[in-house]
Amino acid sequence: MYYFDLMNFSKEIxxxxxxxxxxxxxxxxxxxxRIWLSEIMLQQTRVAQGLPxxxxxxxxxxxxxxxxxxxxSYVLKLWQGLGYYSRARxxxxxxxxxxxxxxxEFPNNYKALLKLKGVGDYTASAIASICFDEVAPVVDGNVYRVLSRYFDIDTPVNSTEGIKKFKELAFEVIDEDDPANxxxxxxxxxxxxxxxxxxxxxxCPVNESCEGLKNQRVGMLPVKLKKTKVKHRWFNYLVVVSNQSETLLEERKGKGIWQGLYQFPLVETEKAVKDITLHQSAIKDVLxxxxxxxxxxxKKEKVHKLSHQHLHTTFWIVETTDNLKNGILLQEIRQYPVPILIGNFIEEFNF
DNA sequence: AATCCGGGGGG
DNA sequence: CCCCCAGGATT
Structure with a gap:
């Protein structure tokens, strides 16, 4: 009976x-x-956003x-706006x-695909099954939701136990005759x-055998451990405008957000800057x-929201007649990969 | 086991 | 305001 239900589920789906x-x-x-490319792009990303x-x-x-x-930098430029830029790197x-x-040639099986950088359990399974018909179940956010509801399982899907349990369940329900589809x-x-x-x-085609629906728990599933709270940061971007139609950009390196992307010279402060002239020497130093x-x-700080950070941002226009060291031409600014926060400013300011 | 890493869309 | 999205790497 149990076996019959699983069969019914996979064939119906x-x-x-x-x-x-x-x-x-x-x-x-x-x-x-192309499958690899699509899978990387669609990680934590809706189809509608990834498609273009x-x-x-x-x-x-x-x-x-x-x-x-x-x-x-060209790869990052094309990736601009899609987020999670380590995916692009x-x-x-x-x-x-x-x-x-x-x-x-890409590896043709799950185990070998898993060795590739940026390819984890989900993506290796997706490529192995879709391209090579390997019986490798995928477990993404959709699968967590469907399985937790259908079997009425309240184990948190982002707990160690949940990850293990749902992967095992995915192995049980996968249609071995057609894992790709x-x-x-x-x-x-x-x-x-x-x-x-x-x-x-x-x-729903499986609503008669859905345990979550029968128990009226669909709306409570899946269960997730709650995430950490957001950190607040104050960004002061120095937008230099020289009288030779140049400005300054810097590349973000090392750890942290937007690695490999460009931004205007940044002065980060502990709280909102009320009087920028107090930071005169820091500005001379940076620029x-x-x-x-x-x-x-x-005048009002722009709050750019990331998953774990809220960036309270002020753009300061710095006009100068000095010659810039390592200045870039304004007409070339759109060639640089930048975070959406910077890209929106560039479009709005329009130099 | 926790935390970090984007940006957009929907309720 | 919250949650979610064809997750993976790092600590």
Whole structure:
């Protein structure tokens, strides 16, 4: 009976998928390069947000060789706005790795795929199943939701126990005859039908055997451990405007957010700056100029929200007649990869 | 086991 | 305001 129900579940989900799947470009290919590209892009990212980036990347880099030989800053530029920029850096690293050490061919199984930088359990399973029909179950946010509801399991999905338990469950339910379609089916089902808010239980193909629905617990599942609270930071960007139509940009290096992206010279403070003239010497130090006048671009600080940080940001316009060291031409500023916060300012200020 | 890492969309 | 999203790396 139990076996019959699992069979019923997997076949129903796959059947639902074949009837209802969205027409998406990465569903027209089994090229491991393109599947890999789509999977990296869609990590923690909605299909609607990732789609235009997939189009841009496949256009700019039709093959892994094209991606491998690109400048990293250009890869980041195309990635700009998609977030989690380590994905883009690892993407570029792995493209070079594939060309250099794998003769341009992606590994054809889960275990070997897992060795690639930026490829974890989920992505290795996705590529192995979709491209090579390996029985490797994927467990993403959609799968956690579908399985926790269908089997009425309240183990936190982001706990060590939950991760283990749901992976085992995914192994039990996967359709071994068609892992490629089943994996995509259960994710699509979670995204479109068994969605986080207001799932369509009334028309659900497995609503008669769904334990969560029977117990009226669908709205409480999945259970997640709560995340840490946000940290507040105060950013003062120094937007230099020289009379030679130049400005200054710096690359963010080391640890922390936006690694490899560019920004205006930054003075970070412990709290909101009330009088920027108090920081006169720090500004001279950072910008290496002597004569300037400074005014706030935004009176009210702009709060840029990241998952774990709120950035209270003020853009200060620094006008100078001095010659800039390492200045960049204003007409070339859009070539640099920048965080959305900076990109929005550039568009608004328009120099 | 916790924490970090973006940005956007929806209720 | 909150939560969630075709997760992975680091500490």
């Amino acid at each position: 796959t059947h639902w998928y074949l009837q209802n799947k969205r027409d998406l470009p990465w569903r027209k290919t089994k090229d491991p390069y 980036y997939y189009e841009k990347f496949t256009e700019a880099f039709p093959t892994v060789y094209d991606l491998a030989k690109a400048e990293e 690892n993407l570029h690293f792995t493209a070079k790795d594939i060309v250099t050490n794998y003769n341009g 089943f994996n995509q089916a259960i994710m699509e089902f979670g995204a479109v039908q068994c969605k986080p808010q207001s799932p369509y239980c009334i028309i 290496q100029i002597e004569n300037f006048s400074i005014t706030a671009f935004n």
